[in-house]
Amino acid sequence: MIKRIALFLIIIFMLFSTSCINNEKVSNIKKYKFGASYMTFNNPFFVELNNGIKDVVEKNGGKLITLDPQLDIQKQIQQIKELVYERVDVIFLNPVDWKEIKPALEIAKRANIPVIVVDAPVYDDELVECTVVSDNYNAGVLCAKDMIKRLNGKGNVVILEHPSVKSAIDRIEAYENTIKEYPDIKIVGRRASDGQIEKAMPAMESLLKMNKQIDAVMCLNDPTAMGAIAALEKAGRLKNVLVYGVDGSQNAKKMIKQGKMIATAAQFPKEIGKIAAEAALRKLAGEKIEHEIKVPVILIDKNNVDKY
Amino acid sequence: MNNIVVLELGIFAGSMYDVPNWQSYKTFDEAIEKFQNLHPNIRIKYRSGTLKNDYSEWLAQKIINGDEPDVFCVLPGDFNTFASIGIMKNLDELIKRDKSFNINRMYLNAIKFGQFQGVQYAIPKELDPQLMFVNKTLLKKEGIQVPKGNWTWEDFYNICRKITKDTDGDGKIDQFGSVGFNWKIAVYTNGEQFFDQSGKKAMFDSKGVIEAVKFVKALNDLNQNFKVNLEDFDNGRVAFRPFSFSAYKAYKTYPYRIIKYAQFDWECIKLPRGPNGRNASELNAMLFGISSRTKHTKEAWEFLKFITYNDEIQMDVLRYSHGIPVLRDVTESKKAEEELLKYNPEEEISVDTKVLSDVVEQSVVPPRFHKYDEAVEIADREIYQIIKGDKEVEDTLIKLNSELNDFLNQ
Numbered sequence: 001m002i003k004r005i006a007l008f009l010i011i012i013f014m015l016f017s018t019s020c021i022n023n024e025k026v027s028n029i030k031k032y033k034f035g036a037s038y039m040t041f042n043n044p045f046f047v048e049l050n051n052g053i054k055d056v057v058e059k060n061g062g063k064l065i066t067l068d069p070q071l072d073i074q075k076q077i078q079q080i081k082e083l084v085y086e087r088v089d090v091i092f093l094n095p096v097d098w099k100e101i102k103p104a105l106e107i108a109k110r111a112n113i114p115v116i117v118v119d120a121p122v123y124d125d126e127l128v129e130c131t132v133v134s135d136n137y138n139a140g141v142l143c144a145k146d147m148i149k150r151l152n153g154k155g156n157v158v159i160l161e162h163p164s165v166k167s168a169i170d171r172i173e174a175y176e177n178t179i180k181e182y183p184d185i186k187i188v189g190r191r192a193s194d195g196q197i198e199k200a201m202p203a204m205e206s207l208l209k210m211n212k213q214i215d216a217v218m219c220l221n222d223p224t225a226m227g228a229i230a231a232l233e234k235a236g237r238l239k240n241v242l243v244y245g246v247d248g249s250q251n252a253k254k255m256i257k258q259g260k261m262i263a264t265a266a267q268f269p270k271e272i273g274k275i276a277a278e279a280a281l282r283k284l285a286g287e288k289i290e291h292e293i294k295v296p297v298i299l300i301d302k303n304n305v306d307k308y
Numbered sequence: 309m310n311n312i313v314v315l316e317l318g319i320f321a322g323s324m325y326d327v328p329n330w331q332s333y334k335t336f337d338e339a340i341e342k343f344q345n346l347h348p349n350i351r352i353k354y355r356s357g358t359l360k361n362d363y364s365e366w367l368a369q370k371i372i373n374g375d376e377p378d379v380f381c382v383l384p385g386d387f388n389t390f391a392s393i394g395i396m397k398n399l400d401e402l403i404k405r406d407k408s409f410n411i412n413r414m415y416l417n418a419i420k421f422g423q424f425q426g427v428q429y430a431i432p433k434e435l436d437p438q439l440m441f442v443n444k445t446l447l448k449k450e451g452i453q454v455p456k457g458n459w460t461w462e463d464f465y466n467i468c469r470k471i472t473k474d475t476d477g478d479g480k481i482d483q484f485g486s487v488g489f490n491w492k493i494a495v496y497t498n499g500e501q502f503f504d505q506s507g508k509k510a511m512f513d514s515k516g517v518i519e520a521v522k523f524v525k526a527l528n529d530l531n532q533n534f535k536v537n538l539e540d541f542d543n544g545r546v547a548f549r550p551f552s553f554s555a556y557k558a559y560k561t562y563p564y565r566i567i568k569y570a571q572f573d574w575e576c577i578k579l580p581r582g583p584n585g586r587n588a589s590e591l592n593a594m595l596f597g598i599s600s601r602t603k604h605t606k607e608a609w610e611f612l613k614f615i616t617y618n619d620e621i622q623m624d625v626l627r628y629s630h631g632i633p634v635l636r637d638v639t640e641s642k643k644a645e646e647e648l649l650k651y652n653p654e655e656e657i658s659v660d661t662k663v664l665s666d667v668v669e670q671s672v673v674p675p676r677f678h679k680y681d682e683a684v685e686i687a688d689r690e691i692y693q694i695i696k697g698d699k700e701v702e703d704t705l706i707k708l709n710s711e712l713n714d715f716l717n718q
Contacts, residue, residue: 037357040330041321041322041359042328042329042330065362066357066359066362067321067356067357067359068321068322068356068357068359069321069356069357070321070330070332070333070356071330073334075333075356075357078356079356079357083354085382111520117354156431196330197328197330197563197564198330198331200563201562201563225564226563226567227563229566230562230563230564230565230566231562231563233562233566234562247696251567254567255566258570260566260698
């Protein structure tokens with residue numbers, strides 16, 4: 001029996017060795033090992049972002065270890081520790097909580113492993129090498145301006161937010177700053193959804209119970225918008241409420257086409273991933289890299305949805 | 309402190325069944341907490357975050373390094389390899405000796421799912437049988453009743469024939485009977501297998517398998533060479549599609565029902581049965597085994613038993629996951645019924661606990677042997693040619709059978 005185990009392990013080892021040799025033939029670049037931890041993989045946005053990183057990493061003969069803490073900050077800190085223990089060359093991080101992630105950043109710093117933050121900044125950004133994010137503030141502005149126009153500057157709105165994540169904080173802050181100039185637009189309620197469809201639906205249901213008149217809902221991302229749409233549809237109130245999200249996901253585009261959602265401020269997750277991975281390779285090649293890279297966003301509604 | 313035993317558990321993040329699951333760790337974290345309270349001398353730890361797609365490679369690396377987890381999830385595609393190289397402990401003796409573990413509380417098919425050549429190497433924590441998705445809106449439009457649970461291939465074919473048509477008069481068929489009802493599902497719903505239990509004999513020349521392939525070809529011929537795809541299905545132009553219970557559970561209720569299949573009414577029923585078969589196909593399951601190299605066999609068994617045999621943990625399968633408990637009495641309990649009612653509160657329930665138990669019991673567990681996946685791949689390629697119409701059914705299957713017998717006995 002032991003012999004059979006040994007045989008199987010040798011076979012696996014051979015397979016791995018062969019792929020290494022092939023990779024070395026393809027590229028002369030040192031085979032780097034990268035780690036990534038995203039707040040959740042239950043959001044297609046992060047799957048795409050990870051694909052953007054993976055494409056670049058694998059094209060250059062490297063390997064990417066991707067981990068999902070399912071929105072648990074303690075699990076994410078532990079994951080960063082493990083990536084440090086595994087001696088990865090660079091860590092890509094999308095923090096569950098922009099402040100509480102600090103101990104993990106310190107551990108990576110002490111180990112001299114550069115951290116590249118993707119999609120959502122960290123509070124202690126001096127501990128990271130580079131942050132690649134969408135123009136989150138503008139995402140909030142774009143949604144607010146469109147909403148103001150459609151409401152003719154008057155209406156009751158609610159907000160679904162994620163207060164522990166900086167990208168979400170920026171979007172909502174921009175939205176609130178933009179509508180501030182319109183005193184007849186009133187924020188009548190707000191709830192946290194953690195960016196999850198599963199939490200957004202009950203959050204929206206609770207807002208619907210408390211507010212007879214809601215004209216629009218601003219959601220920090222598209223999964224949250226899906227949860228809001230589900231609650232509105234179930235309550236029979238969808239046709240009276242304008243739903244906004246951020247991401248530009250396939251599901252949001254589908255909802256816009258079906259007339260269930262007004263607009264989404266589209267991000268480009270694959271592009272963010274690609275830029276982050278290229279920055280990592282440049283860093284490893286000894287180049288100086290930018291401390292912050294911003295990727296523009298655009299508003300998608302029924303007028304331009306077919307283009308994207 | 310010296311008496312504390314630390315067990316490592318091998319699991320991955322996300323859904324076993326590739327449906328949305330944002331808190332797959334919840335059920336494990338709660339189970340671990342309850343278990344540790346009952347066994348203060350045992351601590352369970354696990355590496356969080358490994359994606360399902362990366363899990364097999366991660367586990368293989370751990371095996372190479374000689375530090376695989378004491379208890380680990382075994383993906384169905386890895387089970388035959390792991391069992392054949394002896395990395396999983398033979399559980400027969402542990403099961404026999406443990407008077408507090410009555411394996412007969414589990415579905416017989418759940419038990420079989422963890423067996424390799426007659427030896428119990430793993431036990432499922434949860435199950436996922438196949439059902440049939442029915443587009444009720446399309447059937448209603450065509451004046452056809454939703455079939456009842458005991459329906460046959462003949463009923464299925466007749467409905468598909470009526471449904472398949474050109475609705476916009478452009479000369480091309482644009483409405484279809486089914487998608488995804490492949491030759492394997494046909495063989496299983498005809499009560500047949502395509503290999504014997506030992507994995508040494510192919511059975512593609514049997515009457516039942518030939519009948520199944522002919523049926524799938526006939527179904528396919530209705531579409532006149534048009535290749536029906538999942539986009540047609542999503543757009544409401546297809547009446548039937550084999551559909552897992554896990555997908556039913558994920559997409560039947562809010563919030564996910566707005567994302568998939570929201571444009572039409574739908575329901576799930578049992579699969580249609582062939583002349584010699586039953587209304588069920590292949591079973592899927594989330595399996596757990598114990599490393600044959602663990603230093604803590606007793607503790608590992610206690611934990612494996614806890615996640616597969618504890619009533620509360622098994623009820624959590626219905627609460628937090630998308631599978632079905634492996635304990636029959638839990639699946640058929642009042643509490644389970646209440647959980648299931650959440651999925652269809654306003655309508656007549658087609659998938660109740662009795663239906664689920666029936667489907668699990670009638671499902672098929674394919675024989676387990678090392679060359680299984682390769683052999684199925686060879687068969688797949690050849691049968692694809694038959695269904696496309698390039699090859700004759702019976703002669704090709706007889707020839708394929710002979711080739712596969714050579715392959716299996718090499």
